[in-house]
Amino acid sequence: MSKKTLLNSKDIEIILHRLACQLIENHNDFSNSVLIGLQPRGSYLANRLVDLLKNEYQINNLEFGLLDITFYRDDFRRRDEPLSAKSTEIDFLIEDKKVVIIDDVLYSGRSVRAALTALESYGRPKNIELLVLIDRRFSRHLPIQPNYRGRQVDAINQEKVLVSWKETNKKDAVYIEQR
Amino acid sequence: MDQLSVEHLLGIKYLNKNDIDLIFKTADGFKEVINRPIKKVPSLRDITIANLFFENSTRTKLSFELAEKRLSADVINFSASQSSVKKGETLIDTVNNILSMKVDIVVMRHGNVGAGVFLSKHVNAKIINAGDGTHEHPTQALLDSYSIREKLGSVKGKKVVIVGDILHSRVALSNIFALQLQGAEVKVCGPTTLIPKYISSLGVTVETNLKKALEWCDVANVLRVQHERMDIKYFPSTREYTQLFGINKEILDNLDKKIVIMHPGPINRGVEITSDVADSNQSIILNQVENGVAIRMAVIYLLAQQIKR
Numbered sequence: 417m418s419k420k421t422l423l424n425s426k427d428i429e430i431i432l433h434r435l436a437c438q439l440i441e442n443h444n445d446f447s448n449s450v451l452i453g454l455q456p457r458g459s460y461l462a463n464r465l466v467d468l469l470k471n472e473y474q475i476n477n478l479e480f481g482l483l484d485i486t487f488y489r490d491d492f493r494r495r496d497e498p499l500s501a502k503s504t505e506i507d508f509l510i511e512d513k514k515v516v517i518i519d520d521v522l523y524s525g526r527s528v529r530a531a532l533t534a535l536e537s538y539g540r541p542k543n544i545e546l547l548v549l550i551d552r553r554f555s556r557h558l559p560i561q562p563n564y565r566g567r568q569v570d571a572i573n574q575e576k577v578l579v580s581w582k583e584t585n586k587k588d589a590v591y592i593e594q595r
Numbered sequence: 596m597d598q599l600s601v602e603h604l605l606g607i608k609y610l611n612k613n614d615i616d617l618i619f620k621t622a623d624g625f626k627e628v629i630n631r632p633i634k635k636v637p638s639l640r641d642i643t644i645a646n647l648f649f650e651n652s653t654r655t656k657l658s659f660e661l662a663e664k665r666l667s668a669d670v671i672n673f674s675a676s677q678s679s680v681k682k683g684e685t686l687i688d689t690v691n692n693i694l695s696m697k698v699d700i701v702v703m704r705h706g707n708v709g710a711g712v713f714l715s716k717h718v719n720a721k722i723i724n725a726g727d728g729t730h731e732h733p734t735q736a737l738l739d740s741y742s743i744r745e746k747l748g749s750v751k752g753k754k755v756v757i758v759g760d761i762l763h764s765r766v767a768l769s770n771i772f773a774l775q776l777q778g779a780e781v782k783v784c785g786p787t788t789l790i791p792k793y794i795s796s797l798g799v800t801v802e803t804n805l806k807k808a809l810e811w812c813d814v815a816n817v818l819r820v821q822h823e824r825m826d827i828k829y830f831p832s833t834r835e836y837t838q839l840f841g842i843n844k845e846i847l848d849n850l851d852k853k854i855v856i857m858h859p860g861p862i863n864r865g866v867e868i869t870s871d872v873a874d875s876n877q878s879i880i881l882n883q884v885e886n887g888v889a890i891r892m893a894v895i896y897l898l899a900q901q902i903k904r
Contacts, residue, residue, distance in 0.1 A: 484624065487636035487666075487896075498597040498900050500617075501624035509632065537633035 418594050422577070423567060425588040428549075431566040435547060436468045438564050439516065446478050448542070449514040454531055455484040455502035458519035460581040461549050465518065479513075481506035488530040511539030516564075520579045522548040525560035550577050550590060599897050603722040605711045606731035607772035615776060619741055621893035622886070629665060629888055639668040642899050644700040645693050648725070649675040652704055654860050654884065655725050655735070659702050662891035668899075671698070686710065690718050699902055700895065703727075721898045729763050729824065735859050736769030738890040740777060742883045743814055746855055751778035756808045758840060759818030759867050762789045763825070766818060766859045771797055784808040785840060788829040789820075805840050809850055816857040817842060817868050833866060843869040853877055860884070 423431070443449040446469070453462025459482050469475040486501040517531050528546060535541065549566035555573065571577055571592055578591040599614050628636055644663045648656055656672075663670045673693070690701060701718070703711055704725040711724035726732040740750050747753060755774050761767045761783045774781050775798060783790060784802045794801060802808040809815060820836060830836050842856070856868070856878040864870050873880060 487624070487628065487638045489638075492638050493641075493900060493902060493904055500597045501621055503623065504627050533637065537628075537631045537635070539632065 419578075420592045421589060422550075422569065422592050423590040425582070428566075428588045428590070431549070432464055432468055433472075435564055435566060436465055436473060439465070439469070439547070440473060440475070442545075443514060443516075446475050448512075449516065450479040450481065450508065450510055451516050451518060452506070452510075452531070452535070453480070453482045454517065454519040454527060455482050455504070457521075457579065458517075460583055461520050461579075462518040463583075464581075465547075479508055481508065483517075483531060483534055485527060485530040485534050488534045490526060490530065506538060509539040510535060510541045512542050513539075515541045515544045516547055517544060518547045520548065521550045521552065521577050522546070522560070522562055522565075523552045523555050523577075525556045525558035528560050529558050549579060552577060598900070602898075602901065603711070603715045603724075604733050604894055604898065605715060605722060605724045607733045607736050607769045607776070608731070610733075610776070612776055615737070615740070615773065618737060618890065618893045618897065619744065621897060622741060622889040625665075625892040625896070626886070626889040629885075629892075635665050635667060637667045638896060639663070639666040639899050642666075642699045642902070643669040643671070643697060644702060644895070645671050645673060645698045646725075647673045647675075647690070647693070647701060647703045647705075649703070649705045649710075650726065651676075652725070654887070655704065655732075658884070658887040659723075659725060659734075659891050662888050662895060663702075665888070666892055666895060666899075668700075668895070671696075686714065687717050690714060690720075694718055694720055700898065721902065723894060723898065726765050728765065729768075730765050731769045731772075732765040732859075733769050733773075734887070734891055734894060735766050736773040737894070738883055738887040739766075739770055739816060739857060739859070740773045741890055742857065742879050742886050743779075743855070745882065745886065746879055747813065750774065753779045753814060754782070754812045755779050755814045755816060756782045756784050756802070756812040757816045757818065758784045758805065758808065758842070760789045760820045760829075761785050761794065761818070762791050762829075763821040764818050766816075770816060771799055782808055782811065786830045786836065805842070806846060809842075809846060809854060812854055814855045814857060815842065816859070818859065819861060819863055819867060837866055841865075841867055841869065842872050844871045844875070847872060847875075847877065855879055857883060 453459040466480050482505045484502040484504045486499050545563040547564040548562045551565040551568045553570050574595050576593045580589045582588050601609050700721040702723045702725050705727050708728040708730040710727045711722050715722045757767050782800050858880045
């Protein structure tokens with residue numbers, strides 16, 4: 417199994433700063449915006465962006481939540497291994513808010529579809545945008561595209577994109593692995 | 596540990612500790628869901644569930660129905676009082692007729708002990724026991740433990756006394772199994788006539804003095820006297836029962852600690868528990884009801900996950 421490094425920690429740091437700046441361009445002081453990280457893997461990216469916005473760009477009063485989409489997935493009873501739920505931590509309503517969904521890798525688009533359904537439970541947002549670190553091109557099952565992307569990748573279906581975060585895997589990196 | 600070790604929920608005695616942990620973890624997710632403005636998830640939209648209640652029920656039936664609807668399952672209800680059971684149909688025939696209408700899960704309450712186990716051997720559907728005679732009531736025991744865990748942080752090491760009519764109570768038996776599996780100590784308290792003869796074989800101690808039992812415990816789970824199951828007199832009068840085993844504010848205030856009061860319902864106010872106790876801040880009776888929906892959603896969700904398309 418060969419593993420190729422796509423992004424190292426320096427690349428990721430630059431990308432995170434760029435994504436933060438792009439968010440600020442569209443959301444100003446975030447007074448009417450909320451960030452929603454998708455559990456489990458989108459939460460690392462979301463936490464990192466929130467820290468960056470607060471500490472480096474002085475965005476205070478940032479509303480931020482984590483959404484678990486397990487109960488909204490479209491492959492319930494269709495998978496061999498069972499689905500197990502993570503926690504959802506959203507203690508606000510998104511009624512009339514601008515929502516940014518954050519996930520690490522955009523592949524088939526099905527997780528984002530589930531997240532869109534799940535978010536309906538928290539009100540009718542003004543609009544919803546999508547931010548991803550890695551956008552795998554030509555692999556979508558649904559008509560879903562990101563508004564903010566860290567890096568676009570052309571990986572074939574036999575390849576797997578692995579995102580490693582220093583919180584869990586000691587260092588920040590993105591790899592492409594042959595399956 | 597992401598999957599239950601059982602195919603049906605027939606009783607706590609068939610479960611292991613991992614199953615209980617998994618059910619609680621899943622229920623945490625659903626508890627969050629039922630506190631949202633929109634309290635519904637689409638997971639079970641292609642599943643049909645039949646609620647068969649051969650015995651009366653308010654809380655359990657509503658709780659199951661609500662849990663099923665919040666998971667987006669299709670639900671059909673059946674009460675024995677208004678059905679062909681009265682015309683002499685057997686249980687298997689009744690259920691098989693219902694299953695011919697393509698039902699995936701059966702939730703059943705029945706007056707006979709072992710009705711759920713019997714059904715699980717003869718019909719092709721997931722069975723959830725919602726109470727079988729004086730035997731088990733697994734979802735009630737799960738929600739009771741879940742409520743203790745929520746209130747006190749954990750069940751392990753806690754001292755729980757079950758007060759009242761132990762002899763006729765399926766809640767008591769399921770609770771004993773569930774609490775012991777999670778490492779709690781269990782005592783029962785009630786009139787000697789209402790305590791089963793072989794209860795000590797379950798590792799449970801008996802205390803006939805209510806005050807001593809309450810001094811010992813962290814949690815008191817108070818049960819109703821089930822007059823409808825009594826064919827003979829087990830104690831002289833309800834008044835005497837209340838004097839010896841009724842919990843009132845005075846008894847609680849005289850303890851040197853604040854114990855948690857639980858009751859599976861229905862409450863007979865002024866008999867086993869007075870109103871000021873039932874409505875006090877030590878009582879978690881209404882939390883039990885709320886948690887009941889989350890626990891039942893978790894059980895149904897985890898069993899439905901095993902149904903292959």
